[in-house]
Amino acid sequence: MSVKIKEMLDRPEVLLRGNFACAGCGLSIAYRTAISALERPIVVIPACCASVIQSLHPHVTYNVPTLNIAFAAHASAASGISRAKKRRGEKVTTVVWSGDGGTYDIGVATWSGAAERNEDILHFCYDNGFYSNTGAQRSGATPRGASTTTTPTGKQEKRKSITRIMAAHDVPYIATASIGYPRDLYTKAKKAGNMEGYRFILIDAPCPTGWNSDPAITPELGKLSVQTGYFPLYEVENGKLTFSKRGMKYRDPDKRLPLEEYLDRQGRFKKMTLVQIEELKKDLQFEWDMLLRME
Amino acid sequence: MDNESEMKDPVLPLGRPTVGSAPGPGTTGDWRTSKPIFFEEQCTKCYQCWLYCPEGTIRVDAKGEYPYIDYVYCKGCGVCVHVCPQDALKMEKE
Numbered sequence: 001m002s003v004k005i006k007e008m009l010d011r012p013e014v015l016l017r018g019n020f021a022c023a024g025c026g027l028s029i030a031y032r033t034a035i036s037a038l039e040r041p042i043v044v045i046p047a048c049c050a051s052v053i054q055s056l057h058p059h060v061t062y063n064v065p066t067l068n069i070a071f072a073a074h075a076s077a078a079s080g081i082s083r084a085k086k087r088r089g090e091k092v093t094t095v096v097w098s099g100d101g102g103t104y105d106i107g108v109a110t111w112s113g114a115a116e117r118n119e120d121i122l123h124f125c126y127d128n129g130f131y132s133n134t135g136a137q138r139s140g141a142t143p144r145g146a147s148t149t150t151t152p153t154g155k156q157e158k159r160k161s162i163t164r165i166m167a168a169h170d171v172p173y174i175a176t177a178s179i180g181y182p183r184d185l186y187t188k189a190k191k192a193g194n195m196e197g198y199r200f201i202l203i204d205a206p207c208p209t210g211w212n213s214d215p216a217i218t219p220e221l222g223k224l225s226v227q228t229g230y231f232p233l234y235e236v237e238n239g240k241l242t243f244s245k246r247g248m249k250y251r252d253p254d255k256r257l258p259l260e261e262y263l264d265r266q267g268r269f270k271k272m273t274l275v276q277i278e279e280l281k282k283d284l285q286f287e288w289d290m291l292l293r294m295e
Numbered sequence: 296m297d298n299e300s301e302m303k304d305p306v307l308p309l310g311r312p313t314v315g316s317a318p319g320p321g322t323t324g325d326w327r328t329s330k331p332i333f334f335e336e337q338c339t340k341c342y343q344c345w346l347y348c349p350e351g352t353i354r355v356d357a358k359g360e361y362p363y364i365d366y367v368y369c370k371g372c373g374v375c376v377h378v379c380p381q382d383a384l385k386m387e388k389e
Contacts, residue, residue, distance in 0.1 A: 005342050006358050017351045017368040019325050024372035048362035057308065058379045059316035090382030182346050208372075216373030 002183050002245075003190070011036040011062065019061035021053040026051070026179050026205035026222065032098070034203065035064060037189040038093045038122070043067070046074040046107060048099030048137025049133045049205055049207075050126070071106045073120065074098050075114035076198050082116040082120045093193050101131045104140035104160050110140070115169040115198045122192050123200045125162065128207040136210040143230075144257040144283055145276040146268045148210075150164055154276055158283045164290060172197040178204040180222025181246050184233065188244075189244045204231045212267020221265060229256040229284055232291060241294040249255040251292070305365060323350070327371025329388045334362050337383035344375035344384060 014035040021028045028050055035041055042065045045051050051158050052067040053059045069077045081095040082295045098107055103125040114121060131137040132146050138148045147154050164173050175193050177185035185203060192199040206221040209212065213221060225231040226247055233247030243251060252257050259281055263269040272280075313320030338361055345353045345362050351371040353360045364375075376384045 005346065008346070009342065009355055010357055013351055015351055016312055016314045016316065017365060018313075018317055018321050019350070020317045021347075021349065023326065023370035025326045025349045025373055028351075029347060032349075032351060033346075042311075054310075055313075055316035056318050059313040059321075060310035061312070065313045072368055079342040168363045218349070218372070219378055 002185050002192055003096055005183075007185060008033075008036070008183075013236070014063050016061050019053050022054045022119065022121045022207075022209045022215070024208045024218045025049075025053070025176055025217050026128060027099075027126050028206050029179040029182065029218070030124075030203045030205045031062075031181070034124055034177075034187050034189040034201070035095065035097075037186045038095065040092045042085075043095045044069055044074050044078045044081065044098050045096050046096075046102045047071040047133070048097075048102050048130075050097055050099065051097040052133045071102055072110055074102060074107050075111040075119070075123065078121045079114050081166070083132035086120065094121050096121055098123070098125055098130065100125060100127040100129060101139045102160075103127075104162055112169065114165065115171050115200075116254045117293070118171065118197045121198055122182075122189075122197055123198065124189075124203060125200070126205040127162075128205050128210060128282045129159075129182075130207075131211055132207050132210050143270040147271055148268070154272055161287055161290070163236065164294075166200050167239070167294065170239060171197070171200060172238065173199040174202075175200070175244075176202045176204070176231065176233055176235075178222045178226050178231055178233065179206070180204075180219050180224070180226060181233075184244060184246050188235065199231045212270075213265055217265060219279075220260070222274075224257065224262045226250065226263040226267070227257045228259045229253065229288065230259065232288060234291065236294065237292075241291060243295075251288070253288075259284070322367050323370050327369060327389065329332050329373070329386050330366065330369060330371050331364060331373065331376050331384045331385050333362070333364055333386070334383050337381050338362070339381055339383075341380065343378045343380065347357045347378045349374060 233244040
Protein backbone atom coordinates (compact mmCIF):
# COMPACT_ATOMS: atom_id res chain seq x y z
CA MET A 1 0.00 0.00 0.00
CA SER A 2 1.54 3.23 -1.13
CA VAL A 3 1.10 6.25 1.06
CA LYS A 4 -0.93 9.28 -0.06
CA ILE A 5 1.01 12.47 -0.63
CA LYS A 6 -1.44 14.41 1.56
CA GLU A 7 -0.39 12.39 4.56
CA MET A 8 3.24 13.19 3.87
CA LEU A 9 2.46 16.91 3.37
CA ASP A 10 0.81 17.04 6.80
CA ARG A 11 3.89 15.72 8.61
CA PRO A 12 6.19 18.22 10.32
CA GLU A 13 9.38 19.37 8.63
CA VAL A 14 12.29 17.51 10.26
CA LEU A 15 15.17 18.89 8.20
CA LEU A 16 15.28 22.68 8.13
CA ARG A 17 16.40 24.47 4.99
CA GLY A 18 19.67 26.32 4.79
CA ASN A 19 21.80 23.45 6.06
CA PHE A 20 25.34 22.41 5.24
CA ALA A 21 24.52 19.54 2.84
CA CYS A 22 25.87 19.55 -0.71
CA ALA A 23 23.44 20.39 -3.50
CA GLY A 24 21.45 17.31 -4.53
CA CYS A 25 22.31 15.35 -1.37
CA GLY A 26 20.73 11.89 -1.23
CA LEU A 27 21.02 11.74 2.55
CA SER A 28 18.83 14.84 2.90
CA ILE A 29 16.04 13.25 0.85
CA ALA A 30 16.32 10.06 2.92
CA TYR A 31 16.28 11.93 6.24
CA ARG A 32 13.36 14.20 5.35
CA THR A 33 11.26 11.26 4.24
CA ALA A 34 12.12 8.60 6.80
CA ILE A 35 12.20 10.61 10.04
CA SER A 36 9.00 12.52 9.18
CA ALA A 37 7.15 9.18 9.20
CA LEU A 38 7.91 8.57 12.89
CA GLU A 39 6.09 9.59 16.06
CA ARG A 40 8.23 11.48 18.60
CA PRO A 41 11.63 10.40 17.31
CA ILE A 42 14.89 10.81 19.25
CA VAL A 43 17.75 10.49 16.79
CA VAL A 44 21.23 9.27 17.67
CA ILE A 45 23.79 10.27 15.06
CA PRO A 46 27.37 8.96 15.11
CA ALA A 47 30.18 10.52 13.10
CA CYS A 48 28.95 10.53 9.51
CA CYS A 49 27.76 13.04 6.94
CA ALA A 50 24.57 13.50 8.96
CA SER A 51 26.64 14.98 11.79
CA VAL A 52 28.31 17.36 9.31
CA ILE A 53 25.23 18.72 7.61
CA GLN A 54 23.66 19.69 10.93
CA SER A 55 26.07 22.67 10.92
CA LEU A 56 27.97 24.39 13.71
CA HIS A 57 27.05 25.02 17.33
CA PRO A 58 24.73 26.61 18.50
CA HIS A 59 22.63 25.98 15.40
CA VAL A 60 21.14 22.62 14.49
CA THR A 61 19.42 21.88 11.24
CA TYR A 62 17.41 18.95 12.60
CA ASN A 63 14.01 19.77 14.01
CA VAL A 64 13.94 16.66 16.25
CA PRO A 65 15.90 15.84 19.44
CA THR A 66 19.34 14.71 18.27
CA LEU A 67 22.31 13.23 20.12
CA ASN A 68 25.75 13.23 18.56
CA ILE A 69 27.93 10.37 19.68
CA ALA A 70 31.23 8.70 18.85
CA PHE A 71 31.47 6.58 15.71
CA ALA A 72 31.14 3.14 17.28
CA ALA A 73 28.77 4.06 20.11
CA HIS A 74 25.50 4.72 18.29
CA ALA A 75 23.52 1.58 19.21
CA SER A 76 24.73 1.52 22.82
CA ALA A 77 23.74 5.16 23.33
CA ALA A 78 20.36 4.44 21.76
CA SER A 79 19.93 1.38 24.00
CA GLY A 80 20.32 3.62 27.05
CA ILE A 81 17.86 6.20 25.75
CA SER A 82 15.28 3.59 24.83
CA ARG A 83 15.49 1.86 28.24
CA ALA A 84 15.39 5.13 30.19
CA LYS A 85 12.35 6.34 28.27
CA LYS A 86 10.60 3.02 28.79
CA ARG A 87 11.20 3.18 32.54
CA ARG A 88 9.80 6.71 32.64
CA GLY A 89 6.77 5.53 30.73
CA GLU A 90 7.35 7.89 27.80
CA LYS A 91 6.50 6.61 24.39
CA VAL A 92 9.21 7.63 21.92
CA THR A 93 10.87 6.14 18.87
CA THR A 94 14.59 5.79 19.46
CA VAL A 95 16.35 6.07 16.15
CA VAL A 96 19.92 5.41 15.09
CA TRP A 97 20.81 7.28 11.91
CA SER A 98 24.22 6.15 10.75
CA GLY A 99 26.12 6.05 7.50
CA ASP A 100 27.49 2.95 5.88
CA GLY A 101 30.91 3.40 7.50
CA GLY A 102 29.34 3.41 10.95
CA THR A 103 27.14 0.42 10.17
CA TYR A 104 29.18 -1.82 7.89
CA ASP A 105 32.59 -1.36 9.53
CA ILE A 106 32.99 0.65 12.70
CA GLY A 107 29.70 0.29 14.55
CA VAL A 108 29.25 -3.45 14.08
CA ALA A 109 30.18 -4.42 17.66
CA THR A 110 27.59 -2.14 19.26
CA TRP A 111 24.70 -2.72 16.90
CA SER A 112 25.34 -6.46 16.96
CA GLY A 113 25.09 -6.37 20.76
CA ALA A 114 21.95 -4.25 20.68
CA ALA A 115 20.36 -6.52 18.05
CA GLU A 116 21.19 -9.58 20.12
CA ARG A 117 19.54 -8.02 23.19
CA ASN A 118 16.66 -7.00 20.88
CA GLU A 119 16.64 -3.41 22.14
CA ASP A 120 13.74 -1.20 21.10
CA ILE A 121 15.66 0.73 18.44
CA LEU A 122 14.92 1.70 14.86
CA HIS A 123 18.23 1.69 13.01
CA PHE A 124 18.51 3.49 9.67
CA CYS A 125 21.64 3.11 7.60
CA TYR A 126 21.90 5.48 4.66
CA ASP A 127 24.27 3.80 2.30
CA ASN A 128 26.35 5.89 -0.09
CA GLY A 129 29.08 3.32 -0.38
CA PHE A 130 32.06 5.09 1.21
CA TYR A 131 33.16 7.36 4.07
CA SER A 132 31.65 10.53 2.66
CA ASN A 133 32.37 13.05 5.42
CA THR A 134 36.12 12.38 5.53
CA GLY A 135 36.63 12.60 1.78
CA ALA A 136 35.50 9.40 0.06
CA GLN A 137 37.57 6.54 1.48
CA ARG A 138 36.54 2.97 0.76
CA SER A 139 34.21 1.22 3.20
CA GLY A 140 32.70 -2.25 3.43
CA ALA A 141 29.78 -1.00 1.38
CA THR A 142 31.85 0.17 -1.60
CA PRO A 143 31.01 -2.00 -4.64
CA ARG A 144 33.72 -3.77 -6.60
CA GLY A 145 35.41 -1.53 -9.16
CA ALA A 146 34.38 1.81 -7.62
CA SER A 147 37.26 4.25 -7.32
CA THR A 148 37.64 6.08 -4.01
CA THR A 149 40.56 8.06 -2.63
CA THR A 150 42.01 4.91 -1.03
CA THR A 151 41.23 2.67 -4.02
CA PRO A 152 42.13 4.88 -7.00
CA THR A 153 42.15 1.95 -9.44
CA GLY A 154 38.85 0.50 -8.23
CA LYS A 155 38.06 -1.63 -5.19
CA GLN A 156 39.19 -5.25 -5.50
CA GLU A 157 36.79 -6.82 -3.01
CA LYS A 158 33.06 -7.36 -3.16
CA ARG A 159 30.50 -5.30 -1.26
CA LYS A 160 29.43 -6.64 2.10
CA SER A 161 25.81 -7.74 2.52
CA ILE A 162 24.75 -6.01 5.73
CA THR A 163 21.13 -7.16 5.58
CA ARG A 164 22.13 -10.81 5.58
CA ILE A 165 24.44 -10.21 8.56
CA MET A 166 21.54 -8.44 10.27
CA ALA A 167 19.18 -11.28 9.35
CA ALA A 168 21.51 -13.70 11.14
CA HIS A 169 20.63 -11.83 14.36
CA ASP A 170 16.97 -12.80 13.86
CA VAL A 171 15.72 -9.26 14.45
CA PRO A 172 11.97 -8.62 13.96
CA TYR A 173 12.19 -6.33 10.92
CA ILE A 174 14.72 -5.63 8.17
CA ALA A 175 14.00 -3.64 5.04
CA THR A 176 15.80 -1.95 2.17
CA ALA A 177 14.56 1.25 0.57
CA SER A 178 15.79 3.71 -2.00
CA ILE A 179 15.49 7.49 -2.20
CA GLY A 180 14.30 6.97 -5.77
CA TYR A 181 11.02 5.79 -4.23
CA PRO A 182 10.33 8.10 -1.24
CA ARG A 183 6.78 6.82 -0.73
CA ASP A 184 8.05 3.26 -0.39
CA LEU A 185 10.65 4.49 2.11
CA TYR A 186 8.01 6.43 4.06
CA THR A 187 5.72 3.40 4.23
CA LYS A 188 8.52 1.16 5.48
CA ALA A 189 9.69 3.70 8.06
CA LYS A 190 6.14 4.13 9.34
CA LYS A 191 5.61 0.38 9.54
CA ALA A 192 8.90 -0.09 11.41
CA GLY A 193 8.05 2.81 13.72
CA ASN A 194 4.96 0.99 14.91
CA MET A 195 6.86 -2.21 15.71
CA GLU A 196 8.94 -3.15 18.74
CA GLY A 197 12.42 -4.61 19.00
CA TYR A 198 15.48 -3.98 16.88
CA ARG A 199 14.45 -2.85 13.40
CA PHE A 200 16.81 -2.07 10.56
CA ILE A 201 16.26 -0.15 7.34
CA LEU A 202 19.00 0.20 4.73
CA ILE A 203 18.55 3.21 2.45
CA ASP A 204 20.33 3.67 -0.86
CA ALA A 205 21.38 7.34 -0.83
CA PRO A 206 23.39 8.54 -3.84
CA CYS A 207 26.09 11.12 -3.13
CA PRO A 208 26.71 13.45 -6.11
CA THR A 209 29.95 14.80 -4.62
CA GLY A 210 31.59 11.45 -3.96
CA TRP A 211 30.08 9.52 -6.84
CA ASN A 212 31.03 12.28 -9.25
CA SER A 213 27.53 12.49 -10.69
CA ASP A 214 25.24 15.34 -11.67
CA PRO A 215 23.35 16.59 -8.56
CA ALA A 216 20.12 16.80 -10.55
CA ILE A 217 19.99 13.05 -11.25
CA THR A 218 20.22 11.95 -7.60
CA PRO A 219 16.63 10.56 -7.54
CA GLU A 220 17.16 8.98 -10.95
CA LEU A 221 20.26 7.15 -9.67
CA GLY A 222 18.16 5.91 -6.76
CA LYS A 223 15.63 4.52 -9.22
CA LEU A 224 18.25 3.08 -11.57
CA SER A 225 19.97 1.20 -8.76
CA VAL A 226 16.70 -0.68 -8.20
CA GLN A 227 15.87 -1.11 -11.88
CA THR A 228 19.29 -2.51 -12.78
CA GLY A 229 19.20 -4.99 -9.91
CA TYR A 230 22.08 -3.29 -8.08
CA PHE A 231 19.98 -2.58 -5.00
CA PRO A 232 17.11 -5.07 -4.41
CA LEU A 233 14.09 -3.81 -2.44
CA TYR A 234 12.72 -6.24 0.12
CA GLU A 235 11.55 -6.73 3.68
CA VAL A 236 12.55 -9.51 6.07
CA GLU A 237 10.06 -10.24 8.82
CA ASN A 238 10.75 -13.08 11.25
CA GLY A 239 13.24 -14.69 8.88
CA LYS A 240 10.91 -14.59 5.87
CA LEU A 241 11.91 -12.42 2.94
CA THR A 242 9.33 -10.68 0.75
CA PHE A 243 10.27 -8.52 -2.20
CA SER A 244 8.62 -5.09 -2.20
CA LYS A 245 6.11 -4.19 -4.88
CA ARG A 246 8.61 -1.84 -6.52
CA GLY A 247 11.39 -4.42 -6.57
CA MET A 248 9.40 -7.58 -7.30
CA LYS A 249 9.77 -7.31 -11.07
CA TYR A 250 13.56 -7.33 -10.97
CA ARG A 251 13.82 -10.82 -9.51
CA ASP A 252 13.94 -11.92 -13.12
CA PRO A 253 17.38 -10.95 -14.56
CA ASP A 254 15.85 -10.40 -18.03
CA LYS A 255 13.56 -7.63 -16.77
CA ARG A 256 16.43 -5.62 -15.27
CA LEU A 257 17.93 -2.69 -17.16
CA PRO A 258 21.57 -3.16 -18.23
CA LEU A 259 23.90 -2.40 -15.34
CA GLU A 260 25.99 -0.12 -17.57
CA GLU A 261 23.17 2.45 -17.55
CA TYR A 262 23.69 2.86 -13.82
CA LEU A 263 27.50 2.79 -13.95
CA ASP A 264 27.87 5.24 -16.86
CA ARG A 265 26.23 8.06 -14.94
CA GLN A 266 28.80 7.97 -12.14
CA GLY A 267 32.38 9.19 -12.33
CA ARG A 268 33.51 6.65 -9.74
CA PHE A 269 33.01 3.78 -12.23
CA LYS A 270 34.70 5.57 -15.17
CA LYS A 271 37.95 3.59 -14.92
CA MET A 272 36.26 0.19 -14.67
CA THR A 273 37.47 -2.48 -17.08
CA LEU A 274 35.11 -4.91 -18.80
CA VAL A 275 36.46 -7.72 -16.60
CA GLN A 276 35.62 -5.73 -13.49
CA ILE A 277 32.10 -5.04 -14.76
CA GLU A 278 31.57 -8.76 -15.33
CA GLU A 279 32.83 -9.47 -11.81
CA LEU A 280 30.48 -6.85 -10.38
CA LYS A 281 27.57 -8.44 -12.25
CA LYS A 282 28.50 -11.82 -10.78
CA ASP A 283 28.59 -10.29 -7.28
CA LEU A 284 25.11 -8.85 -7.75
CA GLN A 285 23.69 -12.11 -9.08
CA PHE A 286 25.24 -13.96 -6.13
CA GLU A 287 23.49 -11.56 -3.75
CA TRP A 288 20.17 -12.11 -5.56
CA ASP A 289 20.58 -15.89 -5.37
CA MET A 290 21.22 -15.70 -1.64
CA LEU A 291 18.14 -13.50 -1.16
CA LEU A 292 15.93 -15.79 -3.23
CA ARG A 293 16.89 -18.63 -0.90
CA MET A 294 15.54 -16.64 2.05
CA GLU A 295 12.19 -16.14 0.37
CA MET B 296 35.18 30.80 42.50
CA ASP B 297 34.73 30.78 38.77
CA ASN B 298 34.65 27.01 38.84
CA GLU B 299 31.85 27.01 41.39
CA SER B 300 29.61 29.28 39.38
CA GLU B 301 30.22 27.11 36.37
CA MET B 302 29.16 24.07 38.35
CA LYS B 303 25.89 25.72 39.34
CA ASP B 304 25.02 26.87 35.86
CA PRO B 305 26.77 24.53 33.48
CA VAL B 306 26.91 25.61 29.88
CA LEU B 307 25.46 22.63 28.08
CA PRO B 308 26.54 21.98 24.51
CA LEU B 309 22.98 22.33 23.29
CA GLY B 310 22.02 23.73 19.92
CA ARG B 311 18.66 24.91 18.71
CA PRO B 312 16.90 24.10 15.44
CA THR B 313 17.55 27.02 13.10
CA VAL B 314 16.52 27.75 9.55
CA GLY B 315 19.68 28.75 7.70
CA SER B 316 22.10 27.04 10.05
CA ALA B 317 24.97 26.80 7.57
CA PRO B 318 28.16 28.60 8.67
CA GLY B 319 28.45 32.22 7.67
CA PRO B 320 25.27 34.11 6.88
CA GLY B 321 23.40 30.82 6.42
CA THR B 322 21.79 31.86 3.15
CA THR B 323 22.70 28.80 1.12
CA GLY B 324 21.05 30.35 -1.94
CA ASP B 325 24.41 32.09 -2.51
CA TRP B 326 25.90 28.72 -3.51
CA ARG B 327 23.93 28.25 -6.69
CA THR B 328 24.97 29.07 -10.23
CA SER B 329 21.58 28.51 -11.86
CA LYS B 330 18.12 28.59 -10.40
CA PRO B 331 14.83 26.78 -11.07
CA ILE B 332 11.95 28.86 -12.41
CA PHE B 333 8.41 27.69 -11.71
CA PHE B 334 5.58 27.99 -14.28
CA GLU B 335 2.24 27.80 -12.52
CA GLU B 336 0.15 27.19 -15.67
CA GLN B 337 1.82 23.83 -16.37
CA CYS B 338 1.72 22.56 -12.78
CA THR B 339 -0.72 19.74 -11.95
CA LYS B 340 0.06 19.85 -8.21
CA CYS B 341 1.53 16.36 -8.08
CA TYR B 342 4.12 17.66 -5.56
CA GLN B 343 6.91 15.46 -6.92
CA CYS B 344 9.25 18.47 -6.63
CA TRP B 345 8.34 18.86 -2.96
CA LEU B 346 8.82 15.14 -2.39
CA TYR B 347 12.30 14.99 -3.89
CA CYS B 348 13.71 18.42 -2.95
CA PRO B 349 16.72 17.52 -0.75
CA GLU B 350 16.72 20.88 0.97
CA GLY B 351 13.01 21.37 1.64
CA THR B 352 13.12 24.74 -0.15
CA ILE B 353 10.10 23.88 -2.27
CA ARG B 354 7.29 24.91 0.01
CA VAL B 355 3.66 23.87 -0.02
CA ASP B 356 1.41 25.75 2.40
CA ALA B 357 -1.56 23.39 2.11
CA LYS B 358 -2.74 20.58 -0.09
CA GLY B 359 -4.32 21.97 -3.24
CA GLU B 360 -2.08 25.03 -3.43
CA TYR B 361 0.76 25.61 -5.83
CA PRO B 362 4.27 24.96 -4.53
CA TYR B 363 6.70 27.86 -4.43
CA ILE B 364 10.47 28.08 -4.13
CA ASP B 365 12.37 29.69 -1.26
CA TYR B 366 15.22 31.27 -3.23
CA VAL B 367 17.04 32.39 -0.09
CA TYR B 368 18.03 28.80 0.64
CA CYS B 369 17.66 26.96 -2.72
CA LYS B 370 21.06 25.50 -3.63
CA GLY B 371 20.14 25.08 -7.29
CA CYS B 372 20.82 21.35 -7.55
CA GLY B 373 18.17 20.91 -10.24
CA VAL B 374 16.50 17.82 -8.75
CA CYS B 375 13.03 19.43 -9.00
CA VAL B 376 13.53 20.24 -12.68
CA HIS B 377 14.60 16.66 -13.33
CA VAL B 378 11.70 14.97 -11.51
CA CYS B 379 8.87 17.25 -12.74
CA PRO B 380 6.69 15.16 -15.09
CA GLN B 381 5.02 18.26 -16.60
CA ASP B 382 8.09 20.43 -17.34
CA ALA B 383 6.66 23.11 -15.08
CA LEU B 384 10.16 23.92 -13.81
CA LYS B 385 13.08 25.15 -15.85
CA MET B 386 16.69 25.86 -14.97
CA GLU B 387 18.00 29.35 -15.67
CA LYS B 388 21.49 30.81 -15.27
CA GLU B 389 21.77 33.31 -12.42
